[in-house]
Amino acid sequence: MSEQKYLENYDKQEFEAPLITxxxxxxxxxxxxxxxxxxxxxNHPEQGKWGLPGGFVDLQLDSSLSxxxxxxxxxxxxxxxxxxxxxKTYGGPQRDKRGWSVTVCYSALVSFQACKSHIDSxxxxxxxxxxxxxxxxxxxxxxxxxxxxxxxxxxxxxxSIVPAYALPEVFTLPELQQVHELLIGKALQKKSFRRxxxxxxxxxxxxxxxxxxxxxASLYRMKADAGGFNFIRNLEY
Amino acid sequence: MSEQKYLENYDKQEFEAPLITxxxxxxxxxxxxxxxxxxxxxNHPEQGKWGLPGGFVDLQLDSSLSxxxxxxxxxxxxxxxxxxxxxKTYGGPQRDKRGWSVTVCYSALVSFQACKSHIDSxxxxxxxxxxxxxxxxxxxxxxxxxxxxxxxxxxxxxxSIVPAYALPEVFTLPELQQVHELLIGKALQKKSFRRxxxxxxxxxxxxxxxxxxxxxASLYRMKADAGGFNFIRNLEY
DNA sequence: ATAATAGTGTCTTTCAGACATTATCTA
DNA sequence: TAGATAATGTCTGAAAGACACTATTAT
Numbered sequence: 001m002s003e004q005k006y007l008e009n010y011d012k013q014e015f016e017a018p019l020i021t022x023x024x025x026x027x028x029x030x031x032x033x034x035x036x037x038x039x040x041x042x043n044h045p046e047q048g049k050w051g052l053p054g055g056f057v058d059l060q061l062d063s064s065l066s067x068x069x070x071x072x073x074x075x076x077x078x079x080x081x082x083x084x085x086x087x088k089t090y091g092g093p094q095r096d097k098r099g100w101s102v103t104v105c106y107s108a109l110v111s112f113q114a115c116k117s118h119i120d121s122x123x124x125x126x127x128x129x130x131x132x133x134x135x136x137x138x139x140x141x142x143x144x145x146x147x148x149x150x151x152x153x154x155x156x157x158x159x160s161i162v163p164a165y166a167l168p169e170v171f172t173l174p175e176l177q178q179v180h181e182l183l184i185g186k187a188l189q190k191k192s193f194r195r196x197x198x199x200x201x202x203x204x205x206x207x208x209x210x211x212x213x214x215x216x217a218s219l220y221r222m223k224a225d226a227g228g229f230n231f232i233r234n235l236e237y
Numbered sequence: 238m239s240e241q242k243y244l245e246n247y248d249k250q251e252f253e254a255p256l257i258t259x260x261x262x263x264x265x266x267x268x269x270x271x272x273x274x275x276x277x278x279x280n281h282p283e284q285g286k287w288g289l290p291g292g293f294v295d296l297q298l299d300s301s302l303s304x305x306x307x308x309x310x311x312x313x314x315x316x317x318x319x320x321x322x323x324x325k326t327y328g329g330p331q332r333d334k335r336g337w338s339v340t341v342c343y344s345a346l347v348s349f350q351a352c353k354s355h356i357d358s359x360x361x362x363x364x365x366x367x368x369x370x371x372x373x374x375x376x377x378x379x380x381x382x383x384x385x386x387x388x389x390x391x392x393x394x395x396x397s398i399v400p401a402y403a404l405p406e407v408f409t410l411p412e413l414q415q416v417h418e419l420l421i422g423k424a425l426q427k428k429s430f431r432r433x434x435x436x437x438x439x440x441x442x443x444x445x446x447x448x449x450x451x452x453x454a455s456l457y458r459m460k461a462d463a464g465g466f467n468f469i470r471n472l473e474y
Numbered sequence: 475a476t477a478a479t480a481g482t483g484t485c486t487t488t489c490a491g492a493c494a495t496t497a498t499c500t501a
Numbered sequence: 502t503a504g505a506t507a508a509t510g511t512c513t514g515a516a517a518g519a520c521a522c523t524a525t526t527a528t
Contacts, residue, residue: 003281003334010335013250016296020257020339044240057328059253059337065328089326089341091294091302097240098247100296102257104326104339174480192517194481199516214479215525233489233516234469411507429490431508436489451506452498470489470516 018091019101022068023054023142025149026081028127029166029179030112035127036146039076041139042124045097050128051139052146054103069106076125078118081110083165083227087149095141103140107149109165150183157183158234161202164222172210172217173197184237192235202226255328256338259305260291260379262386263318265364266403266416267349272364273383276313278376279361282334287365288376289383291340306343313362315355318347320402320464324386332378340377344386346402387420394420395471398439401459409447409454410434421474429472439463 026037038050053076054069062068066084074080084106091102112127119125128136133146156162163179164171177193197203202223209216263274275287290313291306299305307317321343328339349364356362365373370383393399400416401408414430434440439460446453 001281003284015293017254018257018294018296020255044238047240056252057255057337057339059255059330063329065326065339086325088323089302091341093296093300100294102294102302102339102341104328172480189518189520190480191482191484191519196516209480209526211526212479213527214477215481217480231516232471232473236469236518409507426491426493427507428492428509428511433489446499446507448499449506450500451504452508454507468489473490 016100019056019096019098021054021056021101021103022065022072022106023052023103023145024069024073024084024106024108025052025087025146026073026077026108026110027149027153027166028110028112029163029182030127032178032182033129033131034150034166034179034182035112035129036133037076037119038126038128038136038138040124046139049137049139050126051142052105053125065104066106069104069108073108073110076119077110077115079110079114081108081165083110083162084108085152087145087152090141090145103145105145105149107152109153109162111166111168113168154183154185158237159231160227160229161197161222162227165227170206170208170219170221172219173203174217176220180235184235186237188235196231200229200231202229253337256293256333256335258291258293258338258340259302259309259343260289260340260382261306261310261321261343261345262289262324262383263310263314263345263347264386264390264403265347265349266400266419267364269415269419270366270368271387271403271416271419272349272366273370274313274356275363275365275373275375277361283376286374286376287363288379289342290362302341303343306341306345310345310347313356314347314352316347316351318345318402320347320399321345322389324382324389327378327382340382342382342386344389346390346399348403348405350405391420391422391474395474396468397464397466398434398459399464402464407443407445407456407458409456410440411454413457417472421472423474425472433468437466437468439466 028035037053039053040050041047053072055072057068061071069084070080087105087107089102089104093100095101157180163183164176166179167175173194177188181188203220204223206219206221208219210219265272274290276290278284278286278288290309292309294305299308303321311317324342324344326339326341330337332338394417400420401413403416404412410431414425418425440457441460443456443458445456447456
């Protein structure tokens with residue numbers, strides 16, 4: 001049989017296939033806390049529980065998996081987050097009551113300000129601090145996905161400045177250090193932190209300063225490729 | 238409607254879903270070369286081309302995605318590889334002629350010896366050195382999956398001794414260094430390489446030595462948790 | 475002036491790079 | 502003994518940790 005004949009006769013339904021979804025763990029940093037975006041589930045299964053933004057791939061709308069993740073995040077936040085990375089794919093017969101299911105999980109970062117107005121305007125989307133997560137019942141295995149995303153981001157904080165994407169476009173070095181400390185779960189040496197960022201020339205000094213109690217801090221923005229830079233040596237943990 | 242009623246009425250076929258497969262890039266090191274396991278495709282599509290070991294998830298046999306990957310690798314090599322890690326998931330409408338498809342890709346390592354007899358006994362499975370890959374037409378986007386797996390393993394070689402899983406259970410330090418050099422694509426300082434492994438106490442000296450031309454080399458085996466260890470400082474590249 | 479926060483100076487420590495030297499095997 | 506390969510000694514350099522010190526604002 002030729003390949004063409006094979007394709008004409010191919011029946012996608014011949015074998016039972018898993019359900020497949022794409023979910024995202026979207027983090028931000030606000031008021032000194034690390035927060036995750038949760039969505040209240042409008043439909044079964046797990047109706048009424050809170051879970052990660054995501055859903056089935058739309059074969060018409062989505063031309064890639066990251067497209068699908070970004071489409072959902074845009075729906076829920078009003079913006080395309082500046083950082084998204086594929087985390088891991090989870091699959092098994094138990095994680096969804098409808099049957100064998102697979103979810104491709106993404107990890108993303110956005111500033112609180114970028115989506116504040118959009119999120120304030122809807123009732124079924126909220127930022128939840130990672131501390132409060134323990135007191136909320138989450139849908140499916142989403143608690144595990146958040147744990148894994150957090151651990152990955154923690155590693156990133158040790159050898160990159162990717163966490164800067166959880167801040168507004170313009171930020172101070174002490175603010176950035178705070179995000180890293182939140183993720184790593186440990187205080188960092190101011191000097192070490194600044195030194196490595198300066199030496200790698202990852203930030204642009206805007207020339208402006210921000211003042212509130214004490215000496216004003218210089219304001220920086222990330223260079224275009226700064227998110228892709230990895231230090232050769234990790235911070236201690 | 239109750240969740241129970243919802244589940245009873247749920248029709249998995251209601252929405253068109255992507256095809257979903259699991260593929261693995263299995264590496265080994267043999268005769269100073271890095272090699273990848275390829276399988277000749279018996280069926281359409283891409284019949285006759287060589288591709289990665291993998292296939293559709295079997296909802297009865299597989300209880301997780303890694304199960305599915307390991308089942309295929311066992312079929313093709315006769316053994317369960319000692320190292321497997323999820324690499325990345327690829328999805329889109331173009332990568333498989335049958336339609337929108339997703340593949341969850343794993344990266345794995347095994348010693349050449351462990352599966353030599355099994356692989357020699359079948360005609361549709363072979364080790365191909367990464368150099369030769371350029372001259373072989375590969376199915377789907379498998380060339381890209383191999384490139385990505387190799388790049389990930391290259392990174393691992395800079396901060397871990399995961400590449401040791403591409404060697405037999407017992408190996409010498411010069412052998413291990415050679416695998417790292419193959420992956421990183423650069424000669425390493427003998428002293429630096431040995432020092433970090435010694436200091437981290439990742440290997441057990443078997444007490445035996447292997448002799449062939451020159452001073453005999455000590456034989457080591459990995460400690461149980463050595464694959465999970467990461468150095469805080471990378472080798473240069 | 476004081477408190478608060480931002481930012482620097484500088485010494486120590488850690489660990490990889492470089493490369494010369496020594497050790498132990500076979501032919 | 503010569504050649505080959507394994508393993509060590511040791512100096513240098515790069516970059517993080519520690520922490521005291523200075524700088525700049527508001528009240």
